[in-house]
Amino acid sequence: MKQSQQSNDPLASPPGMISVTVDGRTVLVPRTMPDWQGRQVPTTMLQACELAGVTVPHYCYHPKLPVAGNCRMCLVEYGVPALGPDRKPVRQPDGSLVIKKSPRPAIACATPVSPGMEIYTSTPTVKLMRQSVLEFLLINHPLDCPICDQAGECKLQEYSVEYGRASSRFAETKVHKNKQIDLGPRIMLDQERCILCSRCIRFTRDVVGDDALGIINRGSYSAIAAYPGTTFDNNYTLNTADICPVGALTSKDFRFQMRVWFLKETMSLCASCGTGCNIVIGSRENCIYRFTPRQNDAVNSCWMCDYGRLNYRWIERTDRLTRPGGSKLTSPDWEDAINGIAAALKKAVPGHIAIVASARLTNEELYLVRRLAQFLGAPTDCVPRSGPADNLLLCADRNPNTKGAQLLGIAASPPGVNLPVFARLIRNGTIRSLLVFGEDVTRHGITADDLARLDFLAASDIHTNGTTAVSHYFLPGCAHVEKRGSFTNVHGRIQRFEKAVDPPGLARPELHWLRELVCRVTGQSMGGTVESVFEAMRAEVPAFRNIAWADLGDHGVATHG
Amino acid sequence: MPSERHLILKNIRKPGYSTDIECYLRHGGYQALRKALALQPVAQPDGTAIGPKEQIRREVEISGLRGRGGAGFSCGMKWSLVDRKSGKPIYLVCNADESEPGTFKDRQIIHRDPHQLIEGMIIACYANDVHLAFIYIRGEFIEGARILERALEEARAAGFLGRNILGTGYDLDIYIHRGAGAYICGEETGLIESLEGKRPYPRIKPPYFPAVLGLYQCPTIVNNVETLCAVKHIVDMGGAEYARLGTPDNTGTRLVCISGHVKRPGCYEIEVGKVTFRDLIFDEAFGGGLHDARQLKAIIPGGVSAKVFRAGEKVRVTKRAADGKMFETEMDVLDLPYDFTSVSAAGSMSGSGAIIVLDDSADMVEVLANISEFFAHESCGQCTPCREGSLWMAKILRRLAKGNGQPADLALLLSVADQIPGGRTICAFGEACSWPVQSLLVKFGDEFRAKVQATADKRPDRAFAEVQ
Numbered sequence A: 001m002k003q004s005q006q007s008n009d010p011l012a013s014p015p016g017m018i019s020v021t022v023d024g025r026t027v028l029v030p031r032t033m034p035d036w037q038g039r040q041v042p043t044t045m046l047q048a049c050e051l052a053g054v055t056v057p058h059y060c061y062h063p064k065l066p067v068a069g070n071c072r073m074c075l076v077e078y079g080v081p082a083l084g085p086d087r088k089p090v091r092q093p094d095g096s097l098v099i100k101k102s103p104r105p106a107i108a109c110a111t112p113v114s115p116g117m118e119i120y121t122s123t124p125t126v127k128l129m130r131q132s133v134l135e136f137l138l139i140n141h142p143l144d145c146p147i148c149d150q151a152g153e154c155k156l157q158e159y160s161v162e163y164g165r166a167s168s169r170f171a172e173t174k175v176h177k178n179k180q181i182d183l184g185p186r187i188m189l190d191q192e193r194c195i196l197c198s199r200c201i202r203f204t205r206d207v208v209g210d211d212a213l214g215i216i217n218r219g220s221y222s223a224i225a226a227y228p229g230t231t232f233d234n235n236y237t238l239n240t241a242d243i244c245p246v247g248a249l250t251s252k253d254f255r256f257q258m259r260v261w262f263l264k265e266t267m268s269l270c271a272s273c274g275t276g277c278n279i280v281i282g283s284r285e286n287c288i289y290r291f292t293p294r295q296n297d298a299v300n301s302c303w304m305c306d307y308g309r310l311n312y313r314w315i316e317r318t319d320r321l322t323r324p325g326g327s328k329l330t331s332p333d334w335e336d337a338i339n340g341i342a343a344a345l346k347k348a349v350p351g352h353i354a355i356v357a358s359a360r361l362t363n364e365e366l367y368l369v370r371r372l373a374q375f376l377g378a379p380t381d382c383v384p385r386s387g388p389a390d391n392l393l394l395c396a397d398r399n400p401n402t403k404g405a406q407l408l409g410i411a412a413s414p415p416g417v418n419l420p421v422f423a424r425l426i427r428n429g430t431i432r433s434l435l436v437f438g439e440d441v442t443r444h445g446i447t448a449d450d451l452a453r454l455d456f457l458a459a460s461d462i463h464t465n466g467t468t469a470v471s472h473y474f475l476p477g478c479a480h481v482e483k484r485g486s487f488t489n490v491h492g493r494i495q496r497f498e499k500a501v502d503p504p505g506l507a508r509p510e511l512h513w514l515r516e517l518v519c520r521v522t523g524q525s526m527g528g529t530v531e532s533v534f535e536a537m538r539a540e541v542p543a544f545r546n547i548a549w550a551d552l553g554d555h556g557v558a559t560h561g
Numbered sequence B: 001m002p003s004e005r006h007l008i009l010k011n012i013r014k015p016g017y018s019t020d021i022e023c024y025l026r027h028g029g030y031q032a033l034r035k036a037l038a039l040q041p042v043a044q045p046d047g048t049a050i051g052p053k054e055q056i057r058r059e060v061e062i063s064g065l066r067g068r069g070g071a072g073f074s075c076g077m078k079w080s081l082v083d084r085k086s087g088k089p090i091y092l093v094c095n096a097d098e099s100e101p102g103t104f105k106d107r108q109i110i111h112r113d114p115h116q117l118i119e120g121m122i123i124a125c126y127a128n129d130v131h132l133a134f135i136y137i138r139g140e141f142i143e144g145a146r147i148l149e150r151a152l153e154e155a156r157a158a159g160f161l162g163r164n165i166l167g168t169g170y171d172l173d174i175y176i177h178r179g180a181g182a183y184i185c186g187e188e189t190g191l192i193e194s195l196e197g198k199r200p201y202p203r204i205k206p207p208y209f210p211a212v213l214g215l216y217q218c219p220t221i222v223n224n225v226e227t228l229c230a231v232k233h234i235v236d237m238g239g240a241e242y243a244r245l246g247t248p249d250n251t252g253t254r255l256v257c258i259s260g261h262v263k264r265p266g267c268y269e270i271e272v273g274k275v276t277f278r279d280l281i282f283d284e285a286f287g288g289g290l291h292d293a294r295q296l297k298a299i300i301p302g303g304v305s306a307k308v309f310r311a312g313e314k315v316r317v318t319k320r321a322a323d324g325k326m327f328e329t330e331m332d333v334l335d336l337p338y339d340f341t342s343v344s345a346a347g348s349m350s351g352s353g354a355i356i357v358l359d360d361s362a363d364m365v366e367v368l369a370n371i372s373e374f375f376a377h378e379s380c381g382q383c384t385p386c387r388e389g390s391l392w393m394a395k396i397l398r399r400l401a402k403g404n405g406q407p408a409d410l411a412l413l414l415s416v417a418d419q420i421p422g423g424r425t426i427c428a429f430g431e432a433c434s435w436p437v438q439s440l441l442v443k444f445g446d447e448f449r450a451k452v453q454a455t456a457d458k459r460p461d462r463a464f465a466e467v468q
């Protein structure tokens, strides 16, 4: 009996742990937990509650931003073990601790827990405090939910339903502020909707390092603004629209386009650079409406860059390739195209054929290219793409899968060095056949004249380009949002993504027809799903050996490359 | 016979006394500093020694000095909480933001005897190992800043400031920082933010206790002007001697600012707890009584943030009998001694030492509307309850004062006021803006009810709408 009491004693927790009680449930929580920058700091009440399965409503708190403590939505009541005159905890006759309830509430987001602390998140007092914070937030709120883009994913709506009072007691004239402020090229601000949680300010100042936003005026007249004479323009502005708990900051790209509850959400990745930010694609009826970041602490935290976020409109361009074609194809038919290419490849002589494959293709697709290359004895390379990197996420490598192409032996070292070699070998007649997957080599040193010398040229891409225009066969490919697969980011993390929309016309994912080509040319057989190709890949490529498709989960894993 | 007791105002009240350093020196100025700097380590029976700095800190602790900025927190205790092991510099900031309505004592000191403050500051800095200190002065005190600037120049020239002060090897400089006209800059963490060049948003505590994470995230002491002047007198006369002034929990002297409907409004220095409200309002030595044919209606005892007393109100306080035993007694509010403990035991606070006297010519609805307008204007706007609540209350009161009130407004107003204080806000402004509303509504409810009833009688349509 005494023994069990001892082990249940909240003051005698294992090292590094603290015992706290949340709404009557005792839990062990770590003494320290990561703060917004990942530094270990004393665990807060809010974190402890989360670990106990209790959500404390909050507006200003964001796990990836410095704590502000200004909204007061997270106020809770609490008590700590009472101390006797000897500064020792006072105990009941049964050995349990006497808890002294604090007369004042505390904000859960900023208050550290202490051994034996009891946190009360649903007392009548706490409920009233939440109700009053909501009432205060609403009295000067314009309530334009019917025309507000945030409706449906608005914390003010959600908490008002859950914790608010049904009717308004406010009979005065509301404070009016500016409702249409063009903050910068991509963001609009409605000051009346703003609840002054300062998330946008902290993100921009502390995460991006751009001290661009602030508050002007004071009291209830306070309003968010860009510094006078400046516009809000850095590569991360759209994240503020994501973290704004209300509809005060909206994306010019997305506002008034679609009600959020109609959007289908697909787990995906950004393919605009080698970082591989995790995203959610919002689409409806085969049309993409927005990319939003998905939290992955190993990659992009909760953010993504504006460049990557807005780089999706090209998917709907009218010059998409929608059917197989080329000078040697008589009817736009997949069967004929694959047959024609396979027949030509079977005749190709090792040493006289080369392959250029895009580092925008997935690991699985590049693996199929590798199989083909190995069988044909063809040297390979991909096309490097670069641009300026920034200090947060955007990296200089603008291909999403250069690392994968390297691990699979498709990319030369450094990527692209083989392209001028291929050009020379075409000109001197050594290379007679060329396969180009997902690139336009005419823009990368192999001219249309060079291509005209070839006996055989097959190409694929998403749009028509200088290479597909002169190919004997060309095949329509897919944007990554139109297929499944995985990319390996610049740091060697392999991550998977799902299909959001269907490709146009007869276009098919590269994986499907590459696999057919491989089977046809090599005579080997292989399963047709992404998973089965992945299985084959990991059996063969050391960097992926210990990774199963299921291991990739939602956040990917590190390769051993 | 109640009378003033001059310590801080001693020189100021002398005819011909001026702000220049020669005058200060002629009146014994900087002697306390010399004394402090000359202190030698004192050997202890156990073989250790107490250094000069610690000796000064102990004297301040013994003196029982409580901060004069508003909260009445023990000065010795505040200094003892300073993190002296962080390896970071320790800063001292003199809070000269004096903005609490009704308060005009710090300005007296700054305008009339700036060197007294500077001497107190140098001693406080020396005692706490501070080498850089600031005077944060209210933006509107343009003349005060000018006077202080000149006095600092003089002190530097005389070797009391700068490098190697009086040959002791101790370095200190003091800079003046002018506010930009916001009441919230008086709140110590808001002040620190402002001093760092930011908006004066008060900081959350935890973790930003100034004694640990203050100015530039370094340990920082924030003391009021009058508190720092008292330090000079404590070193001068010794902590124990200082503690003999006043009463046990409320030692020393204190500046009291009497304003409102009295004949002799002004700043008076009293022995704390030795003078009652009756003395302060009616005695010839102080307020000198009300204007002819007027009756006392209300006393706001410690700046407009303090809860109001109604004339004739009986308050219960605990007192110490001659034999040392505590006993509870009921008395007329006018008989309450003016000190931190008594006024707070009676349900309010002596705050910044500002007593605002209201006679029967005051319309309490107007009074409260005026106070609330001030708070709505001064709320920094950082945290939700204060930002929204302060303006809501002001708007309701504006309406009531204009004769547009409804009976239900009173309960609503009280309910709004109840939703702000009690630790729900980042700083004590939340209490400051709601306490006057709570207390005036309760203590002068009849006046508020009469006002809305008059409206209802005049405009039955509104009253009817209300009933519905």
Ligand SMILES: Cc1cc2nc3c(=O)[nH]c(=O)nc-3n(C[C@H](O)[C@H](O)[C@H](O)COP(=O)(O)O)c2cc1C
Residues within 6 Å of the ligand: B066, B067, B068, B069, B070, B071, B072, B073, B075, B078, B095, B096, B097, B098, B099, B100, B183, B184, B185, B186, B187, B188, B189, B222, B223, B224, B225, B227, B228, B427, B428, B429, B432
């Ligand atoms: C809203 C608010 C305004 C304040 N204004 C002042 C002020 O003008 N002057 C001042 O000395 N203290 C002011 N204070 C108190 C300070 O926060 C702080 O407690 C004081 O400067 C400490 O000095 P002391 O310990 O010497 O009293 C204010 C506090 C609050 C909450």
Ligand code: SF4
Residues within 6 Å of the ligand: A193, A194, A195, A196, A197, A198, A199, A200, A201, A224, A240, A243, A244, A245, A246, A248, A249
């Ligand atoms: S604009 Fe949005 S994120 Fe910024 S302070 Fe207002 S509510 Fe918060």
Ligand code: SF4
Residues within 6 Å of the ligand: A270, A271, A272, A273, A274, A275, A276, A277, A300, A304, A305, A306, A307, A308, A309, A393, A394, A395
């Ligand atoms: S940083 Fe790279 S991966 Fe991330 S959103 Fe921008 S372009 Fe996309």
Ligand code: SF4
Residues within 6 Å of the ligand: B184, B201, B202, B378, B379, B380, B381, B382, B383, B384, B386, B387, B425, B426, B427, B428, B429, B430
């Ligand atoms: S209580 Fe008022 S003054 Fe203090 S931080 Fe909050 S909004 Fe600002």
Ligand code: FES
Residues within 6 Å of the ligand: A057, A058, A059, A060, A061, A068, A069, A070, A071, A072, A073, A074, A075, A107, A108, A109, A110
């Ligand atoms: S979440 Fe805003 S105060 Fe804690």
